[in-house]
Amino acid sequence: MPSFWTLVNKVIEEADVLLLVLDARLVQESRNIELERKVQDAGKPFIYVISKSDLAEAGDVLQPSIAVSSKDYRGIGALKRRILTLAKKQAVIVGVLGYPNVGKSSLINSLKGKGSASVSPLSGHTRGLQKVRVGKRIMLIDTPGVIPYNEKDFMKQSVIGTIDYLHVREPDVVVSGLMQRFPEKFEKFYGVKVTDDPDGVIEELALKNHVLRKGGKPDPIRMARRMLVDWQQGRIT
Ligand SMILES: Nc1nc2c(ncn2[C@@H]2O[C@H](COP(=O)(O)OP(=O)(O)OP(=O)(O)O)[C@@H](O)[C@H]2O)c(=O)[nH]1
Ligand SMILES: [Mg+2]
Structure with missing residues (x-):
């Protein structure tokens, strides 16, 4: 299989408009500067699509952007109109780019109005390029998530779900970081007080929840992995 960047270059070349899909819960973290640079260098019009906006208010941080949700169809009609306005031609090819698991395939299904692109809570689900036609004028190209070379930031990847909950090695580290960043969300979801000792909170x-090791001691790693599942599947909002 060709490398991600080979596919991405091909999509950027072929497309008339590019959608850069970001997660509303972590807009900045889900940006990929290398990808944005390539799109800008190619001189192609693009839109930041802030996905999963049912899970968080992203605010108006990037331009040009539009908030959408594939769960409740928020913003989907508006996005379709924006694409057609930008394209200035009759038949438009639209490339859909972004990290694994941000919701690219789900977005394509919402634009089409029925399931055509395959979706999964595990990252790296879409392989190769998939073309999906929407109406008479729009052809969407679904892509696998872009993982930049030299990306060592496992925290960021775990939080976005680029590394899914099955593959995160230190879920306790990720969940502690998340709790410190979003204490209110975790307090509301689990009914606990999030203190400045997140490991203690995970143990509690x-x-x-009776997530115990032999001998009745708490098992924080297994608990943290469960919490990461709740986060990555969008239950903690
Ligand atoms: N709450 C919520 N969840 C979403 C939304 N869009 C996608 N998801 C969930 O996010 C997960 C990943 O969705 P996909 O559409 O497969 O993401 P992708 O970007 O195509 O992922 P890869 O193909 O692995 O790169 C799935 O569990 C979806 O149900 C949304 O708007 N709201
Ligand atoms: Mg996909």
Whole structure:
């Protein structure tokens, strides 16, 4: 299989408009500067599509952007109109780019109005390029998520779901970081007080939920992995 960047270059070349899909919960973290540079260098019109906007208010941070949700169809009609306005031609090819798991395939299905692109909570689901026609004028190209070379930031990838919950090695580190960043969300979802000792909070939850090791001690790693599932599947909002 060709490398991600080979596919991405091909899509950028072929497309008339590019959608850069970002996660509303972590807009800045889900940007990929290398990808944005390529799109800008190619001189192609693009839109930041802030996906999963049912899970968080992203605010008006990037231009040009539009907030959408594939769960409740928010912003989907408006996005379709924006694409057609930008294209200035009758038949438009639209490339859909972004990290694994940000919701690219789901977005394509919402634009089409029925399931055509395959979706999964595990990252790296879409392989190769998939073309999906929407109405008479729009052809969408679904892509696998872009993982930049030299990306060592496992925290960021775990939080976006680029590394899915099955593959995160240190879920306790990720969940501690998330709790410190979004204490209110975790307090509301789990009914605990998030203190400045996140490991203690994970242990408390492990005890409360009977996530135990042999001998009855709390199992924070297993508890943290469960919490990461809740986060990555969008239950903690
Ligand atoms: N709450 C919520 N969840 C979403 C939304 N869009 C996608 N998801 C969920 O996010 C996960 C990933 O969705 P996909 O559409 O497969 O993401 P992708 O970017 O195509 O992922 P890859 O093909 O792995 O690169 C799935 O569990 C979806 O149900 C949304 O608007 N709201
Ligand atoms: Mg996909």
